[in-house]
Amino acid sequence: MSPTIRDVARRAGVAPITVSRVINNSGYVSQETRARVEAAIVELRYVPNTLARSLRFKKTRVLALIVTDITNPFWTTVARGVEDVANAHGFSLILCNTDEDEAKQDAYLQVLLQKRVDGFILVPARSIAEPVLAIQAQNVPVVVLDRQIPGVAVDVVRSDSEGGAYRLVTYLLALGHRHIAVLSGPPTISTAVDRVAGYRRALAEAGLPPDAERIFYGTYDIASGYQNALRALQSTPRPTALFAANNFIAIGALRALDEAGLRVPDDIALVCFDDVPLWLQITPFFTMASQRAYQMGQRATELLLERLAGADQAEPREIVLPVDIVIRKSSGTMRTPPAAVAHRPDSAWEQHQMDRLDELI
Amino acid sequence: MSPTIRDVARRAGVAPITVSRVINNSGYVSQETRARVEAAIVELRYVPNTLARSLRFKKTRVLALIVTDITNPFWTTVARGVEDVANAHGFSLILCNTDEDEAKQDAYLQVLLQKRVDGFILVPARSIAEPVLAIQAQNVPVVVLDRQIPGVAVDVVRSDSEGGAYRLVTYLLALGHRHIAVLSGPPTISTAVDRVAGYRRALAEAGLPPDAERIFYGTYDIASGYQNALRALQSTPRPTALFAANNFIAIGALRALDEAGLRVPDDIALVCFDDVPLWLQITPFFTMASQRAYQMGQRATELLLERLAGADQAEPREIVLPVDIVIRKSSGTMRTPPAAVAHRPDSAWEQHQMDRLDELI
DNA sequence: CTGTTAGCGCGTTCAT
């Protein structure tokens, strides 16, 4: 069907291997034959077959990125970071979406192993060892992203969830809040647990009694945020501030508060983890702990590429990126302004968007 | 390195082809040998090599989807539609993002052709024939999504941009607006042109003079929406309504209006094409022409799979999906309410999200 | 029911 290296060779009156040399710039080829071969390639519209090449090399130059929610801008930003680094090194990327569903995740893992991708960047649907071990059993390098998995020797890139939560809640406490509820994600995921831990540390440090705690686990989506916000409002005394463990939870909570007739921040404060996307920041609103999403993707890919380049034996590394506390309106007026960190975009794309806007303003 | 069919065969004391038959459930294999083979597969953690299989079959069972902006929820929704249908038919999906950059697009096309994907779903960065012809030259089926390309025999799935724009602007006219500006995308892309065409038809039909037209081409991003909104505000008399040709343009425009001290809809109306994502609809706000994004992805994939299934010779088809006009707050109060179509989610996922919310409300 | 042969497209090894 489509022409092969043989067809080109015949056309140019040379041996297949000569065509190969032309394509790959390997070995010696005279100017003249090279020209003939190149002409034949154009005439036949020859396109090299990566499949055969990969079979030969046992390398595909393809990486896989498995995320849990492709509709969340946080993850698409991470994906851009991964893709940019991968492409810069001549790797393609296959992006897969699990919806936090373990069955879907495991199905993808199988398919990708069969495709012989050179490496994985995995956001595990649950903080357990099995999927990582399954990959490692095939001698394929893997980097775990965003979440911790206890007891497994594997590279990890994540944000300081505990610290970010701690600082965010501490800020609320500094504003005078004494009844703060946390709306978290699934207790099976380390980030959800870590953010609760940061919350608890802040409360404890402030000397609040244990019964001040209002902890609501759920899932990392809008519906859960809505539901748990309603629950939180039932607790007595009613919280004066809500801490949402991710952006979607915050959006769901905002809707619940809106329906309950509560204005943010006048009637109740609302802060969250994760950026809402740049383009929701029409009027900067959410006070939040902003993860460096793009950078997370970059660093994870760099780690993976290092493994591929031969750092096979090196000790597993854990990279914990800092979280930026961004003070805006949803937390209300502060009495003693703490040191606020300005929002700093970390993707070229995001930077570009902001630059374009800045030029115009 | 990783075990092959041969290793399994040796272990089980059979010939390689027998292992193949077990794996693929093809041909006859006795219960007993099957059991031995399966045991060997488990012991060796054997994973079939898709590369070799694809080389043999000249089929990869992989589809490629090339979109122009993966950060726009419209496109991730489309991608879900594609992926769901593809997976249901045993196909994997490679998702690529071009940022409306032709060079990036063409680079991806080359890589994907080399990977021998079985088919393409392409959102062309520009409405020109070359990229489609390049794919067809390799005898690979391709479906063009969202945009028209004049003079090329190819399957197309798109929305009725002209009609949607017409109805949206007609609605504004019915509200009494006589000075309406349109903020569109690149004149090189059919949707941007079509939406302007619908706008013009509505104006003409209302008997407005040609000088009532206020047309601003740009790009499909926030910065462009911001910039063109500012320009539009300069025209005299100042428009009383803006029509943004996509969601990101609307968001940029909203920011411009905010900075200009204009409230929507009290001081100026703002309507747009494309959904803003579900989770921006905290308080339903934008009046818009909503494309059936998920369905677009589905239909495109179905068309592509039909071609793969052998409908090779069939005439090119063009599927034009209707656009739903959704009346909400950003257009202001109406005097004579037209027949508004309720927003109807068309993805299982979106439906799920809404159901969960509805249950709770 | 099971095995042998051959070839998918490419590139390394070793000749010439």
Place this chain on the structure above:
DNA sequence: ATGAACGCGCTAACAG
């Protein structure tokens, strides 16, 4: 500077 032979992992076609 160019080419022949071989094998990457798998399976269709044809024995047995």
